[in-house]
Amino acid sequence: FPILTSTSFDADGQLIKDGGTGRRLVYLDSAATSQKPTAVTDALAAYYLKYNSNVHRGAHALSREATSLYEQARDKVASFVNAYSRNEVVFTRGATEAINLVAASLSCPSSFGKEQEWMRLEEGDEIIITEAEHHSNIVPWQLAARKTGAILKYVPIRPDGQFDLTAFRDLLSPKTKFVSIQHVSNVMGTINPISSIVELVRTHASPDAKIMLDACQSVPHSIVDVQSLNVDFLAASGHKMCGPTGIGFLWGRESLLNSMAPYMGGGEMIDEVYMTHSTYATSPARFEAGTPPIAQAVGLGSAIDYLNAIGMERIHEYEMELGQYLYRRLRQVPGVAVLGPPVGVERAALCAFVCDGVHPSDLSTFLDGEGVAIRAGHHCCQPLHRALGYSHSARASLYFYNTQEDVDEFIGALENTLKFFRSLEGGADSKDGEE
Numbered sequence: 001f002p003i004l005t006s007t008s009f010d011a012d013g014q015l016i017k018d019g020g021t022g023r024r025l026v027y028l029d030s031a032a033t034s035q036k037p038t039a040v041t042d043a044l045a046a047y048y049l050k051y052n053s054n055v056h057r058g059a060h061a062l063s064r065e066a067t068s069l070y071e072q073a074r075d076k077v078a079s080f081v082n083a084y085s086r087n088e089v090v091f092t093r094g095a096t097e098a099i100n101l102v103a104a105s106l107s108c109p110s111s112f113g114k115e116q117e118w119m120r121l122e123e124g125d126e127i128i129i130t131e132a133e134h135h136s137n138i139v140p141w142q143l144a145a146r147k148t149g150a151i152l153k154y155v156p157i158r159p160d161g162q163f164d165l166t167a168f169r170d171l172l173s174p175k176t177k178f179v180s181i182q183h184v185s186n187v188m189g190t191i192n193p194i195s196s197i198v199e200l201v202r203t204h205a206s207p208d209a210k211i212m213l214d215a216c217q218s219v220p221h222s223i224v225d226v227q228s229l230n231v232d233f234l235a236a237s238g239h240k241m242c243g244p245t246g247i248g249f250l251w252g253r254e255s256l257l258n259s260m261a262p263y264m265g266g267g268e269m270i271d272e273v274y275m276t277h278s279t280y281a282t283s284p285a286r287f288e289a290g291t292p293p294i295a296q297a298v299g300l301g302s303a304i305d306y307l308n309a310i311g312m313e314r315i316h317e318y319e320m321e322l323g324q325y326l327y328r329r330l331r332q333v334p335g336v337a338v339l340g341p342p343v344g345v346e347r348a349a350l351c352a353f354v355c356d357g358v359h360p361s362d363l364s365t366f367l368d369g370e371g372v373a374i375r376a377g378h379h380c381c382q383p384l385h386r387a388l389g390y391s392h393s394a395r396a397s398l399y400f401y402n403t404q405e406d407v408d409e410f411i412g413a414l415e416n417t418l419k420f421f422r423s424l425e426g427g428a429d430s431k432d433g434e435e
């Protein structure tokens with residue numbers, strides 16, 4: 001475990017190298033995707049070499065073994081988020097698919113499947129999200145609103161990047177049927193006050209209102225317990241938590257999942273198929289049509305074992321400290337404005353920032369040349385960037401395998417890059433740009 005060693009390691013403590021040059025790389029882009037431990041790549045290889053078979057359908061030993069590994073992965077996810085039951089965990093391609101699954105299912109037309117009263121959105125129902133959401137927690141709700149006639153409302157973000165509970169309270173009414181909110185912002189690192197949000201929804205929204213958490217940026221970094229959060233659905237991506245790409249999960253209360261219309265049709269999700277109609281399996285099979293991402297689920301299970309072996313509490317504590325260090329150092333660089341909560345407010349271990357006179361893309365290109373990998377763009381949060389008055393930002397994001405030396409290298413490279421750009425302009429602007 002590389003926490004106390006020097007810069008810059010992947011999840012196994014191996015030096016991360018730039019694929020092109022073979023040079024050491026300071027990897028500060030884990031909010032986009034994490035590095036993978038060999039425990040995970042070994043589990044993927046072992047699955048394909050020893051157990052490869054289709055799940056659930058086969059009446060032979062290999063298929064039973066593959067099924068057992070796949071279902072064990074479900075158990076691991078269920079206990080990782082403290083689900084009430086393993087049936088509440090639906091494997092998806094990622095958080096995006098998990099959110100789309102819920103939004104699409106709730107948009108099924110009222111004429112669909114008249115034999116059952118599906119949970120669905122109706123014309124005039126209100127859906128509340130925030131201005132700070134990732135596009136994958138905005139667009140599915142826009143589509144749902146267009147299909148059903150429901151109304152999509154946005155909680156405006158406070159100028160200091162914090163969740164506005166008063167504005168949220170003002171939007172809530174008995175018409176509010178669904179609230180979908182990120183746990184942690186992938187741009188500002190804001191940690192949303194979920195217990196207050198849940199309490200307001202349970203008191204002021206429709207008694208049927210459901211709450212979904214986009215937990216993409218929290219599940220990999222801290223203990224996330226769906227029972228104590230008291231939400232109804234939660235979405236996360238495996239590739240941000242040391243798992244493979246192509247796997248994520250939806251957690252949902254079992255009774256809700258079983259009252260929802262299917263998302264995709266195909267093999268495995270049915271009970272009986274007739275030429276005129278079909279009946280559907282219960283969760284999780286109900287939402288896992290077709291051959292699932294078996295190897296990826298097994299890899300995610302192995303990533304969970306790996307994270308548990310380190311300890312999520314330990315990961316969280318370490319990252320909070322390193323994240324504060326990153327924030328402190330970045331704020332001290334003249335002409336840099338860090339987006340999100342002010343000093344003294346807890347934030348996740350990532351910083352999006354803008355620099356006077358230097359476009360974020362130019363910055364990331366130059367830092368790349370210095371062996372530092374950061375991300376530049378709108379980070380799939382265009383409405384948030386507009387609200388903050390920027391079109392793009394640069395972002396450095398940490399995981400447990402990053403070190404203080406990584407942050408120092410990044411800050412050094414950033415200072416050199418800014419000096420270079422300012423020398424072209426013929427003078428530096430030395431404003432302390434804290435936001």
Ligand code: PMP
Nearest residue numbers: 094095096134136186214216237
């Ligand atoms: N929500 C948030 C907050 C995210 O950070 C991301 C990934 N950047 C997503 C949703 C979407 O995740 P994925 O692309 O893995 O489906």
